[in-house]
Amino acid sequence: MNLHIITTGGTIDKIYFDAKSDYQVGDPVIGELLDSMGAQFPYTVESAMRKDSLELTDDDRKLIRESAERCTEQHVLITHGTDGMVQTGQALKGIEGKTIVLTGALQPAAFKGSDAIFNIGCALGALQAATPGVYITMNGQLFGIDNVRKNLERNRFEALENHGS
Amino acid sequence: MNLHIITTGGTIDKIYFDAKSDYQVGDPVIGELLDSMGAQFPYTVESAMRKDSLELTDDDRKLIRESAERCTEQHVLITHGTDGMVQTGQALKGIEGKTIVLTGALQPAAFKGSDAIFNIGCALGALQAATPGVYITMNGQLFGIDNVRKNLERNRFEALENHGS
Amino acid sequence: MNLHIITTGGTIDKIYFDAKSDYQVGDPVIGELLDSMGAQFPYTVESAMRKDSLELTDDDRKLIRESAERCTEQHVLITHGTDGMVQTGQALKGIEGKTIVLTGALQPAAFKGSDAIFNIGCALGALQAATPGVYITMNGQLFGIDNVRKNLERNRFEALENHGS
Amino acid sequence: MNLHIITTGGTIDKIYFDAKSDYQVGDPVIGELLDSMGAQFPYTVESAMRKDSLELTDDDRKLIRESAERCTEQHVLITHGTDGMVQTGQALKGIEGKTIVLTGALQPAAFKGSDAIFNIGCALGALQAATPGVYITMNGQLFGIDNVRKNLERNRFEALENHGS
Numbered sequence: 001m002n003l004h005i006i007t008t009g010g011t012i013d014k015i016y017f018d019a020k021s022d023y024q025v026g027d028p029v030i031g032e033l034l035d036s037m038g039a040q041f042p043y044t045v046e047s048a049m050r051k052d053s054l055e056l057t058d059d060d061r062k063l064i065r066e067s068a069e070r071c072t073e074q075h076v077l078i079t080h081g082t083d084g085m086v087q088t089g090q091a092l093k094g095i096e097g098k099t100i101v102l103t104g105a106l107q108p109a110a111f112k113g114s115d116a117i118f119n120i121g122c123a124l125g126a127l128q129a130a131t132p133g134v135y136i137t138m139n140g141q142l143f144g145i146d147n148v149r150k151n152l153e154r155n156r157f158e159a160l161e162n163h164g165s
Numbered sequence: 166m167n168l169h170i171i172t173t174g175g176t177i178d179k180i181y182f183d184a185k186s187d188y189q190v191g192d193p194v195i196g197e198l199l200d201s202m203g204a205q206f207p208y209t210v211e212s213a214m215r216k217d218s219l220e221l222t223d224d225d226r227k228l229i230r231e232s233a234e235r236c237t238e239q240h241v242l243i244t245h246g247t248d249g250m251v252q253t254g255q256a257l258k259g260i261e262g263k264t265i266v267l268t269g270a271l272q273p274a275a276f277k278g279s280d281a282i283f284n285i286g287c288a289l290g291a292l293q294a295a296t297p298g299v300y301i302t303m304n305g306q307l308f309g310i311d312n313v314r315k316n317l318e319r320n321r322f323e324a325l326e327n328h329g330s
Numbered sequence: 331m332n333l334h335i336i337t338t339g340g341t342i343d344k345i346y347f348d349a350k351s352d353y354q355v356g357d358p359v360i361g362e363l364l365d366s367m368g369a370q371f372p373y374t375v376e377s378a379m380r381k382d383s384l385e386l387t388d389d390d391r392k393l394i395r396e397s398a399e400r401c402t403e404q405h406v407l408i409t410h411g412t413d414g415m416v417q418t419g420q421a422l423k424g425i426e427g428k429t430i431v432l433t434g435a436l437q438p439a440a441f442k443g444s445d446a447i448f449n450i451g452c453a454l455g456a457l458q459a460a461t462p463g464v465y466i467t468m469n470g471q472l473f474g475i476d477n478v479r480k481n482l483e484r485n486r487f488e489a490l491e492n493h494g495s
Numbered sequence: 496m497n498l499h500i501i502t503t504g505g506t507i508d509k510i511y512f513d514a515k516s517d518y519q520v521g522d523p524v525i526g527e528l529l530d531s532m533g534a535q536f537p538y539t540v541e542s543a544m545r546k547d548s549l550e551l552t553d554d555d556r557k558l559i560r561e562s563a564e565r566c567t568e569q570h571v572l573i574t575h576g577t578d579g580m581v582q583t584g585q586a587l588k589g590i591e592g593k594t595i596v597l598t599g600a601l602q603p604a605a606f607k608g609s610d611a612i613f614n615i616g617c618a619l620g621a622l623q624a625a626t627p628g629v630y631i632t633m634n635g636q637l638f639g640i641d642n643v644r645k646n647l648e649r650n651r652f653e654a655l656e657n658h659g660s
Contacts, residue, residue: 037283039305118202121286128307129294140204142293156203367613368651369635448532451616458637459624470534472623
């Protein structure tokens with residue numbers, strides 16, 4: 001796998017600034033995570049923006065699409081805030097020959113018990129096995145981009161069909 | 166995805182017993198991990214054995230194969246010690262219609278910075294996207310069972326045909 | 331040691347609410363921390379308020395002092411935000427026969443690598459050995475309340491008279 | 496506080512060697528811990544030995560005593576395995592003008608939820624407040640060396656008098 005990673009901000013990259021008693025989107029954590037897991041494959045990281053996904057604009061999504069189209073790698077991993085993840089995924093449909101997986105985290109990677117590294121793992125496993133197209137992986141599940149929503153009330157991702165289980 | 170999980174022991178489940186100044190294979194951690202990640206899909210867990218993978222016998226591998234054949238689920242995740250993982254994978258080839266992914270950890274799940282939850286993530290992503298067959302996922306990579314070895318010296322998994330790194 | 335713990339909020343108790351893309355002061359973490367460390371001594375926990383310490387008023391400090399005076403225990407541990415910790419300590423001077431130690435955290439207890447549990451440890455060690463009075467412990471150091479300031483620029487606590495480093 | 500730290504091995508420094516499917520006493524973790532907590536005071540670290548405390552001999556204890564006597568610092572922190580900690584403490588009695596605190600961990604510092612950093616915190620707090628003498632701090636309590644035992648069955652430290660609470 002030759003992998004291109006596009007980071008856009010979101011909860012996964014949130015850190016805590018005590019000086020301001022605030023937290024903000026920090027440096028992308030993905031490279032450090034992959035290295036600490038002993039990942040052997042080549043990858044490139046591109047920090048497209050550092051935003052909460054609720055603040056992403058159409059122009060931001062255009063930029064993300066251009067990055068995904070432009071890169072020479074066939075496999076593209078996008079780390080993203082959870083609230084606007086489905087919308088960005090929709091804006092990425094129809095790129096020929098690319099397997100694109102979006103993921104993020106419900107708890108910042110800096111937290112004990114964060115889902116960040118688990119979700120990154122899911123994304124990597126899916127990227128290497130899936131046919132070209134756009135996917136989201138969260139909560140251990142792989143969703144086609146046309147069959148997923150964030151359930152805000154339950155704070156988790158679900159398939160559009162099959163609300164049970 | 167309907168998932169059956171077979172646990173066999175190995176480093177991933179190692180805990181530390183201070184009373185004996187020793188560590189041993191403990192209860193399988195996989196269920197707790199999946200629940201803490203908010204996994205929504207149904208799964209069953211079967212603890213087949215609790216062994217270091219160097220101690221696994223042909224009979225043990227026969228038992229694991231029978232479990233993988235017998236379960237009604239199409240997707241099978243096997244947590245396993247890393248030293249004998251490839252050998253067990255070889256013993257699982259040729260089960261019709263099943264997607265089987267083996268994974269484990271180089272550091273116990275109880276350790277800070279363990280690769281356990283990352284590897285479980287990779288396995289889940291691969292299980293949902295891969296065609297039937299037997300795979301190993303470690304170090305962020307997905308390997309077909311006939312194209313993987315553990316590099317003991319470097320303590321990592323690699324493709325037999327070596328694409329760089 | 332019979333210990334009374336007064337929690338007031340601050341960074342140590344901050345958690346992250348993804349639903350609101352925000353973090354706020356959550357339930358006090360101190361009881362859970364002490365239990366997980368196998369603490370054997372009796373203690374009581376009183377949640378006096380849940381505030382950033384920059385928001386603490388004179389009335390809040392009066393309440394904290396009354397709690398410290400009223401409790402029957404001789405040893406009092408106060409978890410507190412770092413910005414107003416010195417000021418609250420000043421407001422606690424002169425309570426007869428009580429050993430009072432204030433501490434908190436520069437990173438929320440929920441973070442990997444947080445200083446919360448280390449600081450709580452320092453406070454407990456000091457409480458059992460110090461003569462009655464008011465102290466702050468942060469960054470591994472024990473300060474008398476009249477000889478400490480928070481260095482905002484360096485985000486750490488220091489003695490007023492500076493002994494090196 | 497001018498602090499001298501003597502490390503002797505024990506659970507606190509245990510790491511896991513996957514290559515050997517074994518764990519062993521690794522490099523002392525104390526320096527890294529103190530730095531990560533932003534400790535500002537000067538300290539020196541001396542690795543006296545790397546042993547399980549059950550393997551410590553009278554000669555080892557003589558060496559530890561000599562180190563504690565020889566160092567110019569008044570405050571001495573000793574990290575130690577838990578099983579022989581009381582015995583080593585007994586061998587350190589009667590050193591004029593030194594405050595000596597022994598501590599260790601019931602779970603290796605490398606583990607999630609380890610008590611290592613909490614215990615180190617307790618030791619530092621006690622060192623700065625206690626009168627000269629020999630102490631043990633474990634499970635959040637500070638014990639004079641003549642009033643402590645390890646309860647092997649319950650895997651915790653207790654005062655000799657007062658087995659209740």
